[in-house]
Amino acid sequence: xxxxxxxxxxxxxxxxxxxxxGSVLSGLVVLLALISLVWTPHSAYELDIANKLKPPSxxxxxxxxxxxxxxxxxxxxxxxxxxxxxxxxxxIGMAVGVLLGLWASAQRGWAEELVMRFSDFTFxxxxxxxxxxxxxxxxxxxxxxxxxIGIFNIPVFARITRGSANAIWAREFVLAARAAGKxxxxxxxxxxxPNILSAIIVQATIFFAIxxxxxxxxxxxxxxxxxxxxxxxxxxxxxxxxLYLSPHLALFPGLVIVISVLxxxxxxxxxxDLLDPRLSRTRLAGYSSR
Amino acid sequence: xxxxxxxxxxxxxxxxFGASVVIFLALEILxxxxxxxxxxxxxxxxxxxxxxxxxxxxxxxVDRYFSWxxxxxxxxxxxxxxxxxxxxxxxxxxxxxxxxxxVIAMALTVVAAVGLGLYAAAHHNTIGDWGVMVxxxxxxxxxxxxxxxxxxxxxxxxxxxxxSGGFPGWSAGTWPALKSLLLPAVALATVxxxxxxxxxxxxxxxxxxxxxxxxARAKGLTRTATLWRHVLRNALIPVVTIMGxxxxxxxxxxIVIENVFFLPGLGRLVFQxxxxxxxVVVKDVVLLLAAxxxxxxxxxxxxxxxxxxxxxxxxA
Numbered sequence: 142x143x144x145x146x147x148x149x150x151x152x153x154x155x156x157x158x159x160x161x162x163g164s165v166l167s168g169l170v171v172l173l174a175l176i177s178l179v180w181t182p183h184s185a186y187e188l189d190i191a192n193k194l195k196p197p198s199x200x201x202x203x204x205x206x207x208x209x210x211x212x213x214x215x216x217x218x219x220x221x222x223x224x225x226x227x228x229x230x231x232x233i234g235m236a237v238g239v240l241l242g243l244w245a246s247a248q249r250g251w252a253e254e255l256v257m258r259f260s261d262f263t264f265x266x267x268x269x270x271x272x273x274x275x276x277x278x279x280x281x282x283x284x285x286x287x288x289x290i291g292i293f294n295i296p297v298f299a300r301i302t303r304g305s306a307n308a309i310w311a312r313e314f315v316l317a318a319r320a321a322g323k324x325x326x327x328x329x330x331x332x333x334x335p336n337i338l339s340a341i342i343v344q345a346t347i348f349f350a351i352x353x354x355x356x357x358x359x360x361x362x363x364x365x366x367x368x369x370x371x372x373x374x375x376x377x378x379x380x381x382x383x384l385y386l387s388p389h390l391a392l393f394p395g396l397v398i399v400i401s402v403l404x405x406x407x408x409x410x411x412x413x414d415l416l417d418p419r420l421s422r423t424r425l426a427g428y429s430s431r
Numbered sequence: 432x433x434x435x436x437x438x439x440x441x442x443x444x445x446x447x448f449g450a451s452v453v454i455f456l457a458l459e460i461l462x463x464x465x466x467x468x469x470x471x472x473x474x475x476x477x478x479x480x481x482x483x484x485x486x487x488x489x490x491x492x493v494d495r496y497f498s499w500x501x502x503x504x505x506x507x508x509x510x511x512x513x514x515x516x517x518x519x520x521x522x523x524x525x526x527x528x529x530x531x532x533x534v535i536a537m538a539l540t541v542v543a544a545v546g547l548g549l550y551a552a553a554h555h556n557t558i559g560d561w562g563v564m565v566x567x568x569x570x571x572x573x574x575x576x577x578x579x580x581x582x583x584x585x586x587x588x589x590x591x592x593x594x595s596g597g598f599p600g601w602s603a604g605t606w607p608a609l610k611s612l613l614l615p616a617v618a619l620a621t622v623x624x625x626x627x628x629x630x631x632x633x634x635x636x637x638x639x640x641x642x643x644x645x646x647a648r649a650k651g652l653t654r655t656a657t658l659w660r661h662v663l664r665n666a667l668i669p670v671v672t673i674m675g676x677x678x679x680x681x682x683x684x685x686i687v688i689e690n691v692f693f694l695p696g697l698g699r700l701v702f703q704x705x706x707x708x709x710x711v712v713v714k715d716v717v718l719l720l721a722a723x724x725x726x727x728x729x730x731x732x733x734x735x736x737x738x739x740x741x742x743x744x745x746x747a
Binding site for chain 2: 258275276357358361381384391394395398406407
């Protein structure tokens with residue numbers, strides 16, 4: 142008898158265009174950051190005023206900035222910065238948001254109402270506004286921008302976790318677990334969390350892309366990463382002053398931001414299709430709050 | 432319906448109140464002493480004492496909170512520490528730029544997104560649909576401030592059609608003022624349109640598959656008439672929700688874009704206030720922006736009830 146088998150996850154992944162392209166693009170950015178830890182074509186910090194504002198050449202692939210620093214090296218080191226901010230901010234949002242969402246879903250009633258109203262309430266503070274408040278109090282800096290982006294992520298993670306968890310709580314195997322005498326905490330950790338993990342991973346990937354964008358915007362405004370640490374956003378800010386003299390300076394950092402965000406978005410889309418096809422709408426819900 | 436409205440109104444008021452408390456705590460209580468925050472740790476004791484009195488810091492916090500909120504409600508926003516003028520004057524001047532900018536950007540967003548979304552859905556699985564999806568994918572990944580810089584590079588530096596920044600004021604005439612807002616509005620709108628076009632497309636595609644649409648076609652209505660009369664209104668519900676969130680974010684986005692184009696709006700005001708440590712202005716403008724976001728969301732809720740009568744009925 143001929144039994145047709147559903148192809149395995151890795152076979153499906155290899156066939157999924159968005160997943161493949163997203164993996165390649167985001168992989169490239171991660172690779173760039175990793176290589177920059179051990180090697181860059183030039184120092185990203187060393188000033189060379191004699192060679193300032195040079196166009197792309199074999200010596201400086203993407204040219205030099207107004208201090209004569211090598212743009213390629215700055216972009217490579219800037220990748221470290223974007224990825225670190227993304228990882229830490231998303232981890233903060235995910236850790237707190239998922240806990241709140243799980244708690245709301247397990248308790249229902251007032252707890253759920255409280256978490257939902259809290260997340261409604263935080264929508265009054267778009268990331269940039271909370272970043273402005275945080276910098277007004279603590280001063281600008283990478284850590285404060287991470288905090289602002291992380292806090293902004295919390296309500297969205299809480300909402301998605303609660304939504305997915307509620308669907309699991311309504312399933313029969315949870316009823317069976319309750320009948321077997323398991324407590325809420327046990328069911329949450331043993332049954333709910335493992336079943337919603339894929340939804341959370343998908344969301345984390347997509348929020349990673351949003352975090353990269355937010356970090357770039359904050360650095361552009363001077364609220365994020367501070368000199369001399371190179372960051373893509375600030376490179377664009379500095380490039381704007383020399384727009385008439387050296388327009389190429391304004392191109393490359395922006396392109397790298399687009400490539401990274403595109404990469405992580407497509408990776409998220411791919412993961413969503415592969416891991417959890419029901420989630421097709423959540424990405425736009427997250428993005429509208431950009 | 433009235434229960435639904437009352438509920439939304441209660442949430443609206445509670446959110447506004449909550450936002451004001453958070454802002455007050457964050458900007459008046461957390462920094463320890465705002466007078467020190469403004470003057471710096473090495474301030475002269477006499478200057479410090481004078482500023483404390485000027486800011487009313489010798490009064491209890493609860494007292495200060497209520498006089499701040501009461502003042503905001505009656506139009507008395509306090510006096511800016513750096514400009515030495517009433518904050519309300521500064522704000523009104525800046526609103527004349529920020530609000531038109533956000534409104535133009537929103538109008539561009541809606542026209543482009545609904546047009547593209549409808550076109551893509553009506554030409555599902557064709558090259559046109561694919562083109563809209565690619566635009567959307569790139570648009571979502573585009574930082575609006577970078578796109579703003581690219582627009583300046585192309586339209587101002589190379590073509591010289593538009594000013595590269597600055598605002599002549601409405602007194603200079605409508606066209607010169609609009610001209611200096613157009614590129615910033617396009618920079619803001621492109622990203623949001625990319626998102627909204629996707630929402631519109633998927634919402635229309637979902638609605639097209641509904642039974643009542645098939646019935647409308649079966650009773651002899653043309654494709655276009657069905658699309659306009661039956662599909663669009665129903666497909667608009669999720670579109671309006673996202674639009675509300677987007678308008679709020681356009682307002683926040685103006686903070687960045689005003690800095691790209693050197694526009695003297697609310698965003699630039701709050702930004703300069705941070706640089707000058709003018710916490711009075713920061714506090715007022717942040718509350719104002721948060722209030723605008725909350726008000727827009729409330730209006731969206733109302734619009735929602737009008738578009739989808741089921742919603743009001745369910746709550747009543």
